Amino acid sequence: MDWIKDGGITSPLDFIASGINAGIKSDKKKDLALVTTSQPAAAAGMITKNRVQANTCVITAEHLKSGKARAFFINSDNANCATGPKGLAETRSLVSVLAGKLKIPPAEILPASTGVIGVPLPVDKIEASLDRLIAARSVEGGGRSAEAIMTTDTYAKEAALSFEINDTAVKIGAMAKGVGMIEPNMATMLVFLTSDIAISAPLLEKALRGAVDSSFHRLTVDGDTSTNDMALILANGAANNPLIDKADDDYRVFSRNLTVICQKLARMIVKDGEGATKFITITVNNAQNMAEADKIARKVANSNLVKTALFGEDANWGRVLMALGNAGVELDPTRLSIAFGSICVFENGEPVIPLPEGPLGDLLKKPEIDINISLGVGEASNWIWTSDLSYEYVRINADYRS
Amino acid sequence: MDWIKDGGITSPLDFIASGINAGIKSDKKKDLALVTTSQPAAAAGMITKNRVQANTCVITAEHLKSGKARAFFINSDNANCATGPKGLAETRSLVSVLAGKLKIPPAEILPASTGVIGVPLPVDKIEASLDRLIAARSVEGGGRSAEAIMTTDTYAKEAALSFEINDTAVKIGAMAKGVGMIEPNMATMLVFLTSDIAISAPLLEKALRGAVDSSFHRLTVDGDTSTNDMALILANGAANNPLIDKADDDYRVFSRNLTVICQKLARMIVKDGEGATKFITITVNNAQNMAEADKIARKVANSNLVKTALFGEDANWGRVLMALGNAGVELDPTRLSIAFGSICVFENGEPVIPLPEGPLGDLLKKPEIDINISLGVGEASNWIWTSDLSYEYVRINADYRS
Numbered sequence: 001m002d003w004i005k006d007g008g009i010t011s012p013l014d015f016i017a018s019g020i021n022a023g024i025k026s027d028k029k030k031d032l033a034l035v036t037t038s039q040p041a042a043a044a045g046m047i048t049k050n051r052v053q054a055n056t057c058v059i060t061a062e063h064l065k066s067g068k069a070r071a072f073f074i075n076s077d078n079a080n081c082a083t084g085p086k087g088l089a090e091t092r093s094l095v096s097v098l099a100g101k102l103k104i105p106p107a108e109i110l111p112a113s114t115g116v117i118g119v120p121l122p123v124d125k126i127e128a129s130l131d132r133l134i135a136a137r138s139v140e141g142g143g144r145s146a147e148a149i150m151t152t153d154t155y156a157k158e159a160a161l162s163f164e165i166n167d168t169a170v171k172i173g174a175m176a177k178g179v180g181m182i183e184p185n186m187a188t189m190l191v192f193l194t195s196d197i198a199i200s201a202p203l204l205e206k207a208l209r210g211a212v213d214s215s216f217h218r219l220t221v222d223g224d225t226s227t228n229d230m231a232l233i234l235a236n237g238a239a240n241n242p243l244i245d246k247a248d249d250d251y252r253v254f255s256r257n258l259t260v261i262c263q264k265l266a267r268m269i270v271k272d273g274e275g276a277t278k279f280i281t282i283t284v285n286n287a288q289n290m291a292e293a294d295k296i297a298r299k300v301a302n303s304n305l306v307k308t309a310l311f312g313e314d315a316n317w318g319r320v321l322m323a324l325g326n327a328g329v330e331l332d333p334t335r336l337s338i339a340f341g342s343i344c345v346f347e348n349g350e351p352v353i354p355l356p357e358g359p360l361g362d363l364l365k366k367p368e369i370d371i372n373i374s375l376g377v378g379e380a381s382n383w384i385w386t387s388d389l390s391y392e393y394v395r396i397n398a399d400y401r402s
Numbered sequence: 403m404d405w406i407k408d409g410g411i412t413s414p415l416d417f418i419a420s421g422i423n424a425g426i427k428s429d430k431k432k433d434l435a436l437v438t439t440s441q442p443a444a445a446a447g448m449i450t451k452n453r454v455q456a457n458t459c460v461i462t463a464e465h466l467k468s469g470k471a472r473a474f475f476i477n478s479d480n481a482n483c484a485t486g487p488k489g490l491a492e493t494r495s496l497v498s499v500l501a502g503k504l505k506i507p508p509a510e511i512l513p514a515s516t517g518v519i520g521v522p523l524p525v526d527k528i529e530a531s532l533d534r535l536i537a538a539r540s541v542e543g544g545g546r547s548a549e550a551i552m553t554t555d556t557y558a559k560e561a562a563l564s565f566e567i568n569d570t571a572v573k574i575g576a577m578a579k580g581v582g583m584i585e586p587n588m589a590t591m592l593v594f595l596t597s598d599i600a601i602s603a604p605l606l607e608k609a610l611r612g613a614v615d616s617s618f619h620r621l622t623v624d625g626d627t628s629t630n631d632m633a634l635i636l637a638n639g640a641a642n643n644p645l646i647d648k649a650d651d652d653y654r655v656f657s658r659n660l661t662v663i664c665q666k667l668a669r670m671i672v673k674d675g676e677g678a679t680k681f682i683t684i685t686v687n688n689a690q691n692m693a694e695a696d697k698i699a700r701k702v703a704n705s706n707l708v709k710t711a712l713f714g715e716d717a718n719w720g721r722v723l724m725a726l727g728n729a730g731v732e733l734d735p736t737r738l739s740i741a742f743g744s745i746c747v748f749e750n751g752e753p754v755i756p757l758p759e760g761p762l763g764d765l766l767k768k769p770e771i772d773i774n775i776s777l778g779v780g781e782a783s784n785w786i787w788t789s790d791l792s793y794e795y796v797r798i799n800a801d802y803r804s
Binding site: 049050051052053079081082083084085086116117118119120225226227304305308309311312314317318319321322324325326327329330331333334336346349350351353389390391393394395397398 | 451452453454455481483484485486487488518519520521522627628629706707710711713714716719720721723724726727728729731732733735736738748751752753755791792793795796797799800
């Protein structure tokens with residue numbers, strides 16, 4: 001596997017993209033993106049589990065049913081959510097107009113949005129910009145499309161890698177935006193993936209689900225799930241590998257590489273938190289099963305008391321213990337151990353006394369901190385990536401809308 | 403029902419209390435409290451559901467089984483938690499020493515603690531202070547005991563009320579400490595109630611459970627539950643009312659008054675948040691059942707994005723919508739409505755356009771804010787009290803231990 005230098009969403013064969021300002025953002029920054037491939041591609045996606053879903057989520061969920069698509073169409077600065085039946089109808093109509101101009105069925109377009117909830121989408125401005133958006137598409141436009149999906153991200157998040165399947169070169173490209181601490185108004189995470197691999201839609205979905213589960217589902221910033229979250233993938237087969245239509249070795253190679261690129265983007269997302277000063281990995285080992293390990297890691301990661309202690313570079317393991325005890329998982333406290341990095345602070349139910357405050361202090365000053373928890377009751381492990389809770393988080397989120 | 407001016411834990415007949423410094427707090431502030439009644443009283447309690455429990459929680463849970471007790475014994479500044487088998491044995495021994503001095507069985511003492519986790523309790527210092535603690539007890543000592551259970555509370559939380567049952571005057575007294583945003587290290591909430599009513603232990607427990615469910619269980623500051631939370635009650639029968647041993651009208655009068663005093667203390671706890679600038683009530687109406695209404699209200703109350711918006715006095719109802727959609731409750735978005743106070747911002751699935759920004763701004767500047775959510779699918783309601791998320795919360799919690 002090799003990373004493609006400066007690669008992105010258009011690195012795989014036969015993908016072009018554009019990003020322009022359509023007047024949704026008032027400051028002339030790019031706010032509208034289009035990514036297309038020339039033929040119908042295998043398509044799969046995972047969409048927010050929030051019970052309130054953006055209009056674009058509703059439409060993309062419908063369009064994914066066929067397992068075929070050939071375009072991502074994304075706007076930033078407006079969530080296109082909670083705008084009533086009129087908002088949904090206007091969005092459908094906008095997608096149809098774009099489809100007409102691209103000469104493809106509307107069902108082959110997967111729309112996505114991010115931004116403020118409850119503000120009607122300025123469909124007239126967007127419609128008036130479609131010709132310009134279409135004309136601007138190119139292989140070089142990948143970077144511009146990644147810019148156009150940003151809200152308060154400090155940089156565009158892109159990656160691409162290549163690998164071989166039976167001597168055939170295959171590429172995966174990606175762009176992503178946002179999340180939680182980064183994204184003040186929502187916690188929207190949008191992830192777009194492209195590949196030139198030939199794979200059936202059901203296996204593409206299976207691979208995406210596995211990759212997301214080991215990457216974007218492993219991160220939490222504030223425990224909130226946006227109305228707009230999506231991870232979408234198109235695989236157009238342009239690499240001309242023998243079609244992958246069963247879970248064989250070729251599938252596993254693709255699946256592993258898809259996980260690698262998703263993990264890279266997930267880490268970028270956590271690190272780009274405007275308020276984040278630390279990248280924190282909470283690992284739970286020796287659990288009875290992965291689901292329980294996940295529940296505990298997530299509870300610790302989402303505890304404001306743990307997050308503020310880490311911002312303060314304080315080895316306050318009592319808060320970690322308190323938080324993990326609240327996960328709703330049965331525990332044997334006498335088998336519990338907690339370590340910061342490799343420094344054990346609580347072992348088999350007893351505190352380490354005295355704490356090695358010097359080495360602990362050095363460890364907590366670092367930008368990446370590992371908290372390792374052992375439950376001592378089984379063999380399963382799981383982890384969560386998160387960030388700390390800083391003054392900056394409060395400032396951004398208190399000031400955003402107004 | 404009448405509030406007793408300056409009343410507290412010793413307002414009911416035959417309760418005395420003391421609060422002293424035993425050297426646990428290094429700054430000479432009070433850190434040890436004792437509340438006693440002369441004869442075995444009906445006793446009931448609710449103890450933290452955290453899977454990790456303080457030594458004092460373990461012992462109090464055992465002692466509550468008999469339904470009889472006559473003393474609360476509380477220390478602050480040390481959670482007496484996660485100190486291994488030695489810590490538990492030392493605590494049992496300390497309680498036995500106190501019991502010997504009071505000439506009562508150890509099982510009649512209900513110990514409680516609040517403070518930093520994982521630091522062994524200085525049992526020698528405490529044991530050396532017991533004679534002084536016992537000698538200091540008086541009716542006037544109620545205020546000093548309330549002071550002794552404080553950690554970072556800005557004032558001692560006390561209340562007492564009186565009412566009549568069949569022309570017999572009955573009193574309930576109470577003291578409480580802490581919680582969440584107030585209490586940086588943990589989220590410990592300790593509540594101690596006394597009454598001179600004559601009531602059987604099972605009915606006392608039933609009444610306590612009902613009162614806590616409508617008061618302390620209605621508040622959340624950061625979603626964390628301490629290893630040390632407790633609400634305990636002693637009822638000594640000194641009022642000489644006919645014994646309440648069934649859920650009759652007399653029981654209901656007591657139960658209602660117990661709820662009233664618990665709600666008063668719960669509101670004090672939320673308002674005393676050092677970081678809190680707002681007292682927020684999230685009400686969910688027209689739900690299918692109370693449990694679903696509770697889940698939604700709690701999810702909104704614990705959303706950092708909602709809490710920071712309220713700190714910023716921003717009517718960002720999109721975040722409320724996002725948070726309630728994440729509660730894991732099935733919703734019909736077309737029936738959802740959201741109001742700040744009486745100002746509707748989202749009605750039956752559609753945004754109110756334009757928002758009345760002037761009146762909304764005035765409303766959000768107030769110290770108490772109501773958010774009213776209607777699900778439009780049933781008749782059930784529930785509510786949660788919470789506070790906002792401020793810079794001060796981060797400062798306190800980032801700086802505390804070190």
